[in-house]
Amino acid sequence: MDRIRIRGGNTLNGTIPISGAKNAALPLMIASLLTDDTLTLENVPHLADVEQLIRILGNHGVDYTVSGKRLSSTPASGRTIHFTARTIIDTTAPYELVSKMRASFWVIGPLLARMHKAKVSLPGGCAIGTRPVDLFIDGLRALGATMDIEGGYIVAEAKGGLVGNRYVFPKVSVGATHVMMMAASLAKGETVIENAAREPEVVDLATCLNAMGAKITGAGTPTITIEGVTALSGARHRVLPDRIETGTYAMAVAMTGGDVTLEQTSADLLSSAFNVLREAGAEVTSVPNGVRIVRNGGGIHPVDVVTDPFPGFPTDLQAQFMALMTRASGVSHITETIFENRFMHVQELARLGAKIHLSGQMARIEGVPRLAGAQVMATDLRASVSLVIAGLVAEGETTVNRVYHLDRGFERLEEKLVACGAEVERISS
Numbered sequence: 002m003d004r005i006r007i008r009g010g011n012t013l014n015g016t017i018p019i020s021g022a023k024n025a026a027l028p029l030m031i032a033s034l035l036t037d038d039t040l041t042l043e044n045v046p047h048l049a050d051v052e053q054l055i056r057i058l059g060n061h062g063v064d065y066t067v068s069g070k071r072l073s074s075t076p077a078s079g080r081t082i083h084f085t086a087r088t089i090i091d092t093t094a095p096y097e098l099v100s101k102m103r104a105s106f107w108v109i110g111p112l113l114a115r116m117h118k119a120k121v122s123l124p125g126g127c128a129i130g131t132r133p134v135d136l137f138i139d140g141l142r143a144l145g146a147t148m149d150i151e152g153g154y155i156v157a158e159a160k161g162g163l164v165g166n167r168y169v170f171p172k173v174s175v176g177a178t179h180v181m182m183m184a185a186s187l188a189k190g191e192t193v194i195e196n197a198a199r200e201p202e203v204v205d206l207a208t209c210l211n212a213m214g215a216k217i218t219g220a221g222t223p224t225i226t227i228e229g230v231t232a233l234s235g236a237r238h239r240v241l242p243d244r245i246e247t248g249t250y251a252m253a254v255a256m257t258g259g260d261v262t263l264e265q266t267s268a269d270l271l272s273s274a275f276n277v278l279r280e281a282g283a284e285v286t287s288v289p290n291g292v293r294i295v296r297n298g299g300g301i302h303p304v305d306v307v308t309d310p311f312p313g314f315p316t317d318l319q320a321q322f323m324a325l326m327t328r329a330s331g332v333s334h335i336t337e338t339i340f341e342n343r344f345m346h347v348q349e350l351a352r353l354g355a356k357i358h359l360s361g362q363m364a365r366i367e368g369v370p371r372l373a374g375a376q377v378m379a380t381d382l383r384a385s386v387s388l389v390i391a392g393l394v395a396e397g398e399t400t401v402n403r404v405y406h407l408d409r410g411f412e413r414l415e416e417k418l419v420a421c422g423a424e425v426e427r428i429s430s
């Protein structure tokens with residue numbers, strides 16, 4: 002299993018190209034199931050999760066071809082991938098595939114909308130919590146589907162097709178909002194979703210669905226209205242920049258000090274996190290086609306943070322921000338409100354010398370003047386990268402094990418950091 006070895010102590014200076022967003026690319030790829038025409042996605046990141054979803058979609062009959070190339074010596078150019086679901090050959094998403102990636106459960110929306118039936122394995126829990134699917138079940142029932150649970154599968158059927166309705170989410174869910182938008186696009190009549198997720202990835206999916214002929218308004222607000230159409234066509238769509246990758250490198254620069262411009266991204270995608278970073282002592286400024294992060298001289302100030310759905314502080318940056326706070330000049334608190342078990346990085350950060358006390362959903366972090374390198378590992382993607390951020394300032398050598406978590410969501414991580422002066426290397430085994 003590959004490991005990443007970091008020798009801490011260098012500041013970061015230079016430019017980092019930001020890739021297309023994993024969490025936008027995945028639902029966009031799934032949207033290709035809605036049409037027999039070709040959906041072309043540009044700026045698709047080269048990530049293990051994307052490759053895995055390509056395999057899963059292939060099981061349903063989606064063919065794909067890749068054009069363009071991604072040379073490691075040039076700034077990340079992303080890939081252009083053409084997805085064609087001419088014929089849906091299988092409406093079952095088996096346990097073996099869904100259990101590998103939770104987002105693949107989302108195929109239930111387009112399969113139900115286009116084929117009027119789907120049998121999809123329940124995704125089960127994962128490292129960050131139980132992550133139930135009740136909102137998907139209730140939402141799709143509101144559109145007229147029968148949703149039964151048999152042998153670990155959801156067996157969904159909508160004889161005669163889905164029918165538009167009003168559905169109020171009792172809790173904000175990104176995935177369930179994606180699925181309802183996709184399903185309602187091919188339902189009869191109008192669907193109104195209240196308390197919808199407002200994440201930029203939801204807006205990106207709505208933009209792409211509209212380019213395919215859907216009639217969606219209000220994406221990015223709590224109320225989304227979808228006027229169903231009888232068929233969708235192909236389209237060409239560019240995946241939006243990865244705001245979590247953007248925020249992760251911003252926090253890395255705030256941690257090490259230095260001056261880095263993050264290119265092909267936008268500060269607008271992440272204003273709450275950037276406001277917090279400013280409070281913590283970093284200079285964050287919008288530049289054409291990017292964001293510049295500078296921290297020279299001054300220390301890291303403690304800041305309290307509560308994770309929230311967009312536009313709040315993202316749960317996907319909570320671990321990275323905690324890493325930063327381990328070196329703050331005082332005590333900070335981080336409260337996680339989205340997932341009930343997303344603090345696995347705490348004990349690993351402690352191995353590097355961090356002082357963190359957990360009490361329920363709140364972590365109390367007492368900043369320390371130095372971290373020291375150690376062997377660490379984490380059980381999810383964002384937790385793993387928080388250990389990389391800590392390793393960048395830890396004295397001596399830090400080895401992050403189980404790198405496959407990082408490969409799920411960070412394209413060419415070590416290459417991007419090395420280009421800015423970090424001493425990071427991948428050790429293959």
Ligand code: EPZ
Nearest residue numbers: 024104132133134135136137173174175176177317339340
């Ligand atoms: C998306 O997951 C992201 N994944 C996650 O990113 C992200 O952490 C999360 O949104 C929150 O921003 C992708 O986009 C692929 P949710 P999702 O449904 O859609 C509860 C990463 O590191 N809930 O918004 O699965 C749920 O348990 C990942 O890239 C129900 O109770 O998240 C959670 O507490 C990990 N019932 C809350 O809602 C349901 O039916 C929000 O989850 C569905 C969700």
